[in-house]
Amino acid sequence: MVPKYDHKEVEAKWQKKWEEEHLYTSDIESAINPFYDDKAKISSKERFYNLWMFPYPSAEGLHAGHAFASTGSDIYGRFMRMHGKDVFQPIGYDSFGIHSENYAIKIDENPHEVVKRTTKHYEEQMRALGHGYDWTRTVTTSSPDYYRWTQWLFVKMFEAGLAYKKIATVNFCPSCKTVLADEQVMSPQTAGKEPRDANGKVIEDKSTWERLKVCERCGTVVEKKDLSQWFFKITKYADKLLSDLDEIDWSERVVTAQRNWIGKSEGMIINFKKENGEDLPVFTTRPDTLNAVTFIALADEGLYNEGNEEKVGEFTGEYASDPLSGRKLPIWKTNYVAPGYGTGNIMGVPAYDERDMEFAEKYHLDIVEKDPDENLWEKIEKEGWGKRHTNYHLRDWLVSRQRYWGAPIPMIYCEHCASKGTTFKDHVFKGMAGWFPVPEKDLPVLLPDIKDYKPEGTGKGPLANHPDFYKVKCPKCGGEATRETDVMDTFVDSSWYFLAYPNVNTKEWKVGPSASSGQAFFDKKIMEAWLPVDLYFGGAEHSVLHLMYSRFVTMVLHDLGYLDFDEPFPRFFAHGLMIKDGAKMSKSRGNVVNPDEYIDKFGADALRLYLMFMGPMDGYPDFRDSGIEGMERFIKKVWRLFQLPISNSRFSNKEILSKLHQTIQGVTGDIEQFKYNTAIAKIMELVNVLENNKSQISISTLRSLTLLLAPFAPHLSEEIWVEILGQPFSVHQQKWPEYDTKYLIADQKVVAVQINGKLRGTITLDLEVAGSEKEVTKIAKSDPKIAKWLEGKKVIKVVFVPGKLVNFVVN
């Protein structure tokens, strides 16, 4: 009678033991940065910072899509640990911000309380999955010890001239009642939401959906408002953000998305002259078509429409002259030129631009067909009519939010200083008179616990109703002043969290060992030893959000001298999204898969195996209940294999050895490429071979099999390793098995025989024979099946691939 494999008991047992033995707690102080040459000086192991994008703790808890992604990351971490690396694999919570707050509002509970509960639930779920996280170093972005440094970051941005406040036309979500960054406004499809109007009703006319721009969080169609807001000057880094994409090893689709978003256009600003002598600068990427210009089109905020409606315009009554030939060109105000891009003016070239053609035809403007002239670039520049100019689609990052649940923006406005024109640093902040950052010693600016935290949509955040919060003394003159009442975008919180992990120690709950002294942001030695992140694992939906912001913030901190690297994630793998019943998992569809019930019923190992076996890591696999049952069967099969009275034979037979070493080779290569599905398939094949050769398996083979399984099924492997094989704890600290090429060479080869490229038979030959063209040709021709096909035909050519194939070309 084979003892039953009790997944609940086994998994709980090892999770407890791992924790007690600090199996996944890294030795932060003694790591080696593999990028440095003087490794020997420091200490034992090379570090490997293995990071999965931290989740925001939602109410429903972790769903199977999270488990799919986090397991993919965990497997790689375990694989690297078995390669002798000191793996640092932390986890935390992106718990500050609109996503957590919207839920708190919905259930009418204070966000402080909700976050306490949801983070606890998340931790339980992630522990149940058996991930190898270092639980001694977690971060929670809504903790004052954390957001103190988010605020510090804002202050540094301001001091460096990279944070400024200005009135701009911005996106406003009428449901979330706050402004949003450009990156947080998208098509309904990209947001994965049905578009809604300000009253929360789904827009009925589906034909308009594709033109709508909605809020990333709630799917409400955004409005445009002119408001005074804080921005981070990400555009200053546009060129570096773009060019560094060539240097980093990222999933291609994410690189492409960032390139598109940055949207670099190289062209020229050409100066046209109005009749009254005024300059009329125009941005174009096609100065070579200047000869064919017939009108000038101006952007108009009032007329402009992002939708795809008909082009309309109004003649201004004015004319401009073409700087080269002096031709007279009418100036039109239009609805199709985007304000805020380039100079806001364009030259109308109907012959070479479809949009200009459409407009010209409608208003009966001239259409001139003259061949483009490449020499014009140089000529215009030489004659001083225009100069080369690069334009970017990227806009500055709008970071203020009129909400409660976020890090208060640490800025103070003093009316008195403003009236005198006093600025923080005269040379940098023209136009920012009266604005001063909160002195570093006064950080954090604590978020007060208030009852009326719901947004009102007045253009101000809930903190604006609390004089105790905003009435402060001016840091400059000591007079009456007002604190900023907006809070920061949640993406500011997450733009630097990866820097915090190695510096944080949960027991003391301070970011950075020097946090108490207030001297420095991070411990320099730790940063040098542990960063940048070696492998970042996460979703592609953050292509132009988190992943762009983090790169920007890292570049700034580098330029300010705090970091010695300027790309946070030299390697990023974009995992796919799990699907259920052919659709993305979402609450509204009601197809969210909760991992808890599967862990309970089948165990974490079965769930992990199934999630990884469903398909490639960057794909969109569909979750089915019946699939996980197959994995349960596989685990039982493995378990039974280890319950057999193991033979006394010291060596496995040849078939087994050959299969084992092929498997080691294949699985190793597959894991390196995140092809976990085929890695698992190969382990299954090995198990099948072992089952058919039960009496001939050596202990050494069984040990290797256990090691191969360890990253995928950590509990099962540990149980087998320690309890059945009697090996020392822990399987996760063992060396990954190596393959020996001598076992990869089979004694016999199956050679395919083709006639004119069509398979007509196979012959099994000894290795040496299979490598000889003469022998193989002879044997193949004498094979009756093949001979039949060659009868009466003349062999024109023989194609021979040693050990694989012979192809007879006949007439």
Next chain:
RNA sequence: GCCGAGGUGGCGGAAUGGCAGACGCGUAGGUCUCAAAAACCUAUGGGGCCUUAAACCUCGUGAGGGUUCGACUCCCUCCCUCGGCACCA
């Protein structure tokens, strides 16, 4: 419209110039059982040939063309799906 990734059995998916469908799910039949479950064994792309069986033939990787001794794989044209950008000049 532009850019990127794809299209393979009933299903998830293997194979990146050399035996298409590994591995798993599902399905059918069988063994065990009083019975069922579990487990195990066998079969499983379509069509044909055949009394049966072994075997064999033929078609087949979105459609059409091309390169090649040989194409799921490379090239061209088209269709469709997914992702990103989008009156960005």
